[in-house]
Amino acid sequence: MLVAQISDIHARPALSSLQTLERAIGWLRTFRPDALVVTGDLVDDGWRQGYRLVAESLRSLDCPVHLLPGNGDDLQLMRSELAAVDPWISATGPMHFRAAIDGLTLFGVDVTVAGQSYGDVLPHLPWLMSALADVTAPALLFMHQPPFRIGIEVLDQVGCRNSTALLSTLKAMDRLPLAILCGHVHRPAFGRLGSIPVQTCGSLAPPNPLLLEGRADLPVIDAPSFLVHEVSDVRLVSHVVSIPTSDRSA
Ligand SMILES: [Fe+2]
Numbered sequence: 001m002l003v004a005q006i007s008d009i010h011a012r013p014a015l016s017s018l019q020t021l022e023r024a025i026g027w028l029r030t031f032r033p034d035a036l037v038v039t040g041d042l043v044d045d046g047w048r049q050g051y052r053l054v055a056e057s058l059r060s061l062d063c064p065v066h067l068l069p070g071n072g073d074d075l076q077l078m079r080s081e082l083a084a085v086d087p088w089i090s091a092t093g094p095m096h097f098r099a100a101i102d103g104l105t106l107f108g109v110d111v112t113v114a115g116q117s118y119g120d121v122l123p124h125l126p127w128l129m130s131a132l133a134d135v136t137a138p139a140l141l142f143m144h145q146p147p148f149r150i151g152i153e154v155l156d157q158v159g160c161r162n163s164t165a166l167l168s169t170l171k172a173m174d175r176l177p178l179a180i181l182c183g184h185v186h187r188p189a190f191g192r193l194g195s196i197p198v199q200t201c202g203s204l205a206p207p208n209p210l211l212l213e214g215r216a217d218l219p220v221i222d223a224p225s226f227l228v229h230e231v232s233d234v235r236l237v238s239h240v241v242s243i244p245t246s247d248r249s250a
Contacts, residue, residue, distance in 0.1 A: 001034050001101065001102055001103075001232065002031075002033040002034050002228060002229070002230055003033060003034060003101075003106065003140065004028055004031070004033040004226065004227070005036070005039060005142070005181055005226060005228075006021070006024055006037075006039075006201065007039040007070075007182075007183030007184075007201040007202070007204070007226070008040065008201075008204060008205050009038075009043070009054060009205060010042075010043070010044050011043045011044065011047065011051075011053065011054055012043075012044045012045060012050065013050075015044075015205065016245060017206075017224070018053055018054075018057075020224045020245055021057055022057060023245075024204060024226055025060060025061060027241070027243075029060060029061060031228070032062065032063070033063055035064045035065070035066065036058070036061060036065045036066070037067075037068070037106060037142050038058070039183035039201055040069050040071075040072075040073060040112070040144035040183050041070030041071065041072040041144070041183060041184065041203075041205075042070070042073055042078065042082075043073065043074070043077070044072055046074040046077055048081065051078060051080075051081035051082060055081050055082045055084065058082075059085055064101065066086050066088060066097045066099055066106060066142075067082060067085065067088075067089060067095065068097075068108045068183075069095050069112050070145075071119070071145070073112070075095070079091065088108075094110035094123075095110040096124065096127055098131050100137070103137050103138070104137060104138055104139070104140070104231050105139040105140075106140050106142065107131060107132070107142065107177070108142040108143070109124050109127070109128055109141065109143050110144075111124060111143050111144060111145055111160050116158075117158040118145060118159060119145030119158075119160040119161065120160065120161040121147060121160055121161070121166045122162040125166065125169045128169060129169055129173075132170075133173075135173075135175065136175060138175075138231060138233065138234050139175070139178065140178055140236075141180045142180075142181050142182070143160060143181075143182050144160075144184050145158065145182065145184045146159055146160060146182035146189075146200050147159070147160040147167075147182075147193050147198065148163060148191045148193050148198045149191075150185055150189055151212050151213070152185075152208070152210070152211045152212060153211070155184070155185055155208070159184075160182075163193055167193050171194065176195070176196050178197070178234065178236040179196065179198065179229075179238070180197070180198045180199075181227070181229070181238075182198065182199070182200045182201065183200065183201050184200065185203075186203035186206070186207045186208040187202060187208055187222065188202045188240050199227070199238055201225075201227045202222070202225030202226060202227070203224055203225075204226065204243070205224065207222040207223075207224065207225075222242075223242040223243055223244045223245060224243045226240075227239065227240060228241055
């Protein structure tokens, strides 16, 4: 089972990330994953045409596509332009999803908070508990803001709040998810929430600098990237696929 994850496209008229999206989707069309999850921040500044272009690109894939919003998304535009891409996009309320593919369950929890850059999982724990209640198969849990400390202060200020309550909720379930898979950070990063692996997907927009423990603000040399998760029973291996771009200034 191959689940691709792309994140943080941040499409804007002046950015090259739509071209990066096209390159990623072109690669995925040939690769043929069993599903694609987009973990938020599709378009910046409420650019309606951007949502249309992202939808057109995603519709060219021959697999189910599931979407979460990020803090940068305009939820109304996302609903109106992308409803045909993901049947789980709701007319109102949080954009959670739950999908089963050949014995693997994919959960998406919309932890965005209107008008804020941080996320908060607490209001959505009742939904998560009911969605997970009857799941006995392996599961992957997707969110936009990650529920762990990245170590980059500016990003940790806008992470997902109430991660301890999330861990308590998950531990009360019969089976822990194989991993929690997020976006928002614009870098691939790997950590844990309790014993659950947490990973952030690289961005299709330019990556963020690695501002760790007061180290110098070095120029970013990372390429945009995305993840391919291979799941076989309870085995999960996640692969980083990078997309070198000739236009690093965009
Ligand atoms: Fe974000």
